[in-house]
Amino acid sequence: MKESAWGWIDENREHIVGLSDKVWDYAELGLVEEKSMRLLADELEKHGFRVERGVAGMPTAFIATWSNGEGPTIGLMGEYDALPGLNNKKVPWKEAQRGGAPGHGCGHNIHGVTAVSAAIATQHAMKEGKIKGTIRMYGSPAEENYDGKVFMVRADLFRGVDACLSHHPGSLNTAGLSSSTAINSVKFHYYGKTSHAAGSPEQGRSALDAVELMNVGVNFLREHVIDKARIHYVIEEGGGQPNVVPDYARSWYYIRAPERDQVDHIYTRILKVAEGAAMMTETTLKVEFLTGVYNTLPSKALSGVVVANMRKIGAPTYSEEDLAFAAEIAKSFPKEQKVDNLRKSKIPNPEKYLDVDVVTDILDPWNEGEVSGGSTDVADVSWQTPTMEFGTAAFVLGAPGHSWQTVACSGTSLGHKSLVFAAKTMAGATLDLLTKPELLAEAKEEHAKKMQSRTYRCAIPDEIGPPLEVAKTAAAKLG
Numbered sequence: 001m002k003e004s005a006w007g008w009i010d011e012n013r014e015h016i017v018g019l020s021d022k023v024w025d026y027a028e029l030g031l032v033e034e035k036s037m038r039l040l041a042d043e044l045e046k047h048g049f050r051v052e053r054g055v056a057g058m059p060t061a062f063i064a065t066w067s068n069g070e071g072p073t074i075g076l077m078g079e080y081d082a083l084p085g086l087n088n089k090k091v092p093w094k095e096a097q098r099g100g101a102p103g104h105g106c107g108h109n110i111h112g113v114t115a116v117s118a119a120i121a122t123q124h125a126m127k128e129g130k131i132k133g134t135i136r137m138y139g140s141p142a143e144e145n146y147d148g149k150v151f152m153v154r155a156d157l158f159r160g161v162d163a164c165l166s167h168h169p170g171s172l173n174t175a176g177l178s179s180s181t182a183i184n185s186v187k188f189h190y191y192g193k194t195s196h197a198a199g200s201p202e203q204g205r206s207a208l209d210a211v212e213l214m215n216v217g218v219n220f221l222r223e224h225v226i227d228k229a230r231i232h233y234v235i236e237e238g239g240g241q242p243n244v245v246p247d248y249a250r251s252w253y254y255i256r257a258p259e260r261d262q263v264d265h266i267y268t269r270i271l272k273v274a275e276g277a278a279m280m281t282e283t284t285l286k287v288e289f290l291t292g293v294y295n296t297l298p299s300k301a302l303s304g305v306v307v308a309n310m311r312k313i314g315a316p317t318y319s320e321e322d323l324a325f326a327a328e329i330a331k332s333f334p335k336e337q338k339v340d341n342l343r344k345s346k347i348p349n350p351e352k353y354l355d356v357d358v359v360t361d362i363l364d365p366w367n368e369g370e371v372s373g374g375s376t377d378v379a380d381v382s383w384q385t386p387t388m389e390f391g392t393a394a395f396v397l398g399a400p401g402h403s404w405q406t407v408a409c410s411g412t413s414l415g416h417k418s419l420v421f422a423a424k425t426m427a428g429a430t431l432d433l434l435t436k437p438e439l440l441a442e443a444k445e446e447h448a449k450k451m452q453s454r455t456y457r458c459a460i461p462d463e464i465g466p467p468l469e470v471a472k473t474a475a476a477k478l479g
Contacts, residue, residue, distance in 0.1 A: 001435070005125040005427040006313065009117060009420060016117045016423065017416045019043065023109035024411040027082040027102040029478070030142025031471035033060045036080040036109075037139055040116050044137060047120045056155040058466045061148055062139035063157060064119065068126045071133030072440055074430050075164035075385070077378065078115030079108045079143045084478060088404040090411045092328035096404075101478060103407040106144065107169035107394055110410055110419045114167040117419075118426035125431055133434040136161060140377070142471065147185070147291040149377035151466050153384060154458045163302060163433055163443055164387040166378055167422040169394035169415065172347075172359055173315055175306035176391065177368035180296040181230065181256040182263045183375040184459065188214060188274050189286040194247040204245030208238050210281040211249040217273035218253075225266050230256040230373060258371045260294050260459065290467050292459025295371070296379040297450050301443035302388035302429070303365050309428035315360045315393070316417035326357035326414065329396040329405050338398025346370065358414065359393045383456040386443035390425065394418030 009016065019039060026035045037060040041051045044064040051064045086103035089095045097103075104110075119137040126133065138157070142148040152158070190211055195204030218231060225231075233253045239246030255270060257263045271287065278285040318326075330338075335354075342350035348366055353359065378389050394415045399405040409415050433440050 001125040001129040001131060002312070002428045002431055004128050005121040005431060006424045008121045008124045009423050009427065012117070013420055016113060016419065019116070020109050020113040020416065020419055021411060023080050023112060024104050027087060027104055029084060029102050029471065029475045030081040030145045030148070031058060031060060031466060031468055032475045033080050033141050036112065037062060037141065040078065040080065040112050040139055043116055044119065047123060049119070049137070055157060056151040056466070058141055058148055058151060060141040061152060064137040064139070065134065066119070066123050067134040069132040072162045072434055073134040073136055073160055074433050075136045075138055075158065075161040076115040076119050076426060076430065077138045077140050077149070077164060077166040077381070078112035079140050080112035081108055081142050081144050083144055083402055084474070086402065086404060086407050088407040090408055092325050092408060093332065094404045103404070104410045105402045105404070105406050107406060107410040107415060108143070110169045110394060110415050110422070111167060112139065114419055114422045114426060117423040118430065121423065121427040122430045125427070126434070131431070131434055135430065143377050145185070146467055146471060147293050147377035148466070150291055150293055150380045150458065150460055153380045154460060158381060158384045161385045162440055164381050164385055165302070165306070165426050165429055166387070166389035167426055168389055168391055169410065169418050169422070170391035171393055171395045171397045171399070172363060173310055173361065173392050174363040174365055174390065175303035175388055177298045177300060177303055177365040178370040178372050179258065179298060180372050180379055181258055181375045182260040182293055182295040182379070184255045184263055184267050184292045185290040186255070187236070187250055187252045187288040187290060189250050189288060190248070190278065190283045191286070192245070192247045192281065192283040195245045197243045197245050201245065205247070205282050206245050207249035207283050208246040210277045210283045210285070211235055211238065211251050213280055214251065214274050214277035217276060218270055221269060221273060226257060226262060228258050228371060229262065229266055230254070231266070256373070256375055258295060263292070289461065289464055290470070293375050293377050294379045294383055294456070294459065296376065297382040297387070297447070299382070299386040299388045299443055299446060300368065301439065301446050302386055305429045305432050305439055306388055306390045306425060307362065307364060309425045309432070310362045312428065313421065313424045315362055316421050318358055318417070319413070322413050323358065325412065326396045329399060329408065330357045332405060333399060341398050353397060357396050359397055383451070383454070386447040392418045392422040392425070
């Protein structure tokens with residue numbers, strides 16, 4: 001039945017690529033991905049999926065379900081949010097298409113369409129082969145900034161799912177076993193009192209002073225947290241002009257660590273620093289907790305299923321035009337950066353890839369026990385059910401993530417071939433899980449062992465909903 005699913009993807013390749021390119025063009029920020037969500041949800045409805053829109057309090061979240069009778073339920077996850085300020089033309093150099101507009105610097109135009117096309121291809125094979133079971137595709141907004149899947153987990157929307165698959169475009173073809181960092185996303189609002197900064201400074205209470213003092217305190221705190229913790233911030237609002245003492249200022253923090261309880265500990269200390277800054281400046285502090293995410297529990301059993309399907313399909317082949325495009329992209333960053341990235345990844349035989357722009361190898365995972373610096377809301381799903389997010393090569397090896405280079409690749413042939421390869425891989429793995437109960441049993445047993453000493457409690461308090469207004473305001477600023 002895999003050949004049936006893969007044949008459907010080949011026959012519909014042009015349409016699938018067209019969907020991805022439309023999402024690339026839309027390039028909508030998290031929680032306002034209205035056109036992207038509608039495009040993908042409508043596509044699934046056309047193929048007989050029952051679609052629930054606006055789930056978990058998010059207008060751009062959806063679940064699409066199709067069942068062929070009693071059997072396993074396999075979840076497929078897709079994202080479609082873009083990043084601010086990364087818009088670029090489909091060229092191998094930096095040239096904005098619309099200055100300051102969002103762009104798909106993480107390839108989520110590919111991400112969402114992978115899951116949609118894999119779901120429909122699997123449905124096609126299930127009908128033809130009379131395979132029992134249920135496919136549930138999760139349209140997941142705002143992974144980049146507001147962690148939409150966490151709200152979906154909190155709403156108990158993954159109940160009854162036997163395993164989940166997700167695909168993220170990258171620069172390697174593998175189903176990695178590294179974890180990710182847990183994270184809190186928090187804004188700190190300070191309120192003071194305006195006055196003339198030269199004529200009557202003693203009457204003012206500077207909210208900007210509070211923000212800066214908090215930043216200084218946190219930077220001193222870095223010496224006293226675990227090595228693998230990461231704390232980063234921006235000052236979103238800092239006043240109007242120098243001769244007015246600012247009565248309002250705001251910073252936005254990400255606090256990361258390898259384990260959820262480590263984030264909780266560091267966050268408690270940061271709250272004390274924030275309160276201290278308010279006391280020093282006689283300002284008022286308001287803490288706005290946006291989202292909190294867990295660390296990933298990767299599934300070794302599902303990794304094996306995914307990599308086996310990759311090898312069965314075979315990696316894409318690239319034309320001279322593809323390779324010339326990639327080579328031009330590679331000129332935009334120093335080779336030393338590529339060497340550093342390869343070392344950081346701990347990939348076996350890194351010297352093999354020093355002069356490679358597009359990787360065609362299919363790699364067994366080598367990174368079990370490692371922790372990546374980034375975070376993802378896929379992690380919270382991994383605490384609910386066996387979960388694997390795999391990667392396929394869409395980007396030039398060594399190019400930075402969240403960059404114009406990845407925007408360009410995501411909308412051109414490199415991204416298209418990654419998409420088709422990933423959709424076939426996801427469909428093949430889903431069919432294995434539906435038809436080979438021993439694979440699903442192995443994944444469930446592994447997951448149960450990992451959860452023996454762990455308890456999940458959503459990091460976002462019940463009274464906090466998705467930050468819809470924050471998202472709308474951020475999108476409005478970009479027009």
